[in-house]
Amino acid sequence: MGSHTSHPDVTPDPPAPLPAPATEAGRAGLDGILADPRRTVIALDFDGTLAEIVPDPDRARAHPAAVPALAALAPRVGSVAVITGRPAEVAVRHGGFADVPGLEHLVVLGHYGAERWDAGTGAVTAPPPHPGVAAVRAELPALLAHSGTEGTWTEDKGRSVAVHTRRAADPGAAFERLRGPLTDLAARHGLIVEPGRMVLELRPPGMDKGAALLDHVRATGAGSVLYAGDDLGDLPAYSAVDRLRTEGVPGLLVCSGSDEVTELRKRADVEVAGPAGVVALLGALARRLAQDD
Secondary structure, eight states: OOOOOOOOOOOOOOOOOOOOOSSHHHHHHHHHHHHOGGGEEEEEOSBTTTBOOOSSGGGOOBOTTHHHHHHHHGGGSSEEEEEOSSOHHHHHHHHTOTTOTTOTTOEEEEGGGTEEEETTTOOEEOOOOOHHHHHHHHHHHHHHHTTTOTTOEEEEOSSOEEEEOTTSSSHHHHHHHHHHHHHHHHHHTTOEEEEETTEEEEEOTTOOHHHHHHHHHHHHTOSEEEEEEOSGGGHHHHHHHHHHHHTTOOEEEEEEOOSSOOGGGGTOSEEESHHHHHHHHHHHHHHHHHHHO
16 A cells, blocks of 8 residues: 655745835826726836846746736736837747737837737838948947957847947946947937946937837827836836826836836836736736726
């Protein structure tokens, strides 16, 4: 007769509740979402918000619970959009967003809104690239070779070029040393520099997450909006939500907190602990809306 070892029952942790916004505007934003979710836009950054920041961006992947949480939430709201500086197809691939039941209407706005991927068609639409990007791409190797910042490397995003300093011996010092020369290089070719978490991205002007978010909210006729981000590039989207609030569209600002960038914390209504916290919030919102169905 075989022996049997009994194990004590393990009670799983209860699902996280919806966090309480710290600001009056944030509370109004959450109330607006709960009151009329079918007219709500849920907009999210990718890196640092749905995916952890990693030394090699090509290895970044969405949090394991991100897609299930989004698939549970999306059918209960007006629209879910991922707004990212990455090419749209890269974000779709790294996020695992294609062909997911529940995400049939997901939109990915890549390159700060210059590209749009629709889950319904699987197609990407975009205008021609800015000619300054090719010029910058050609000049960057020589500039970096003479910059004295060993360990930096470039990421070619097609419609922009990013210089990463995270692998340098002193990432912060390399970042500051390169900021001026890269700003000058960008300006010569009609581009701007967007600073981020140990990255300086040279890209065309007029491309930012704020403009992309405003366009999407207005195109969908949304009555409320949630935006979650983690980095300096998300500040224009925060400003877009502030603008929408003045127009009578309640909004909720969520910060995916980190020790590298603290600017968003000062303006957020809710701060959560990185991508895991964002995913927990999305799951909590999906459960709350399911109760109200």
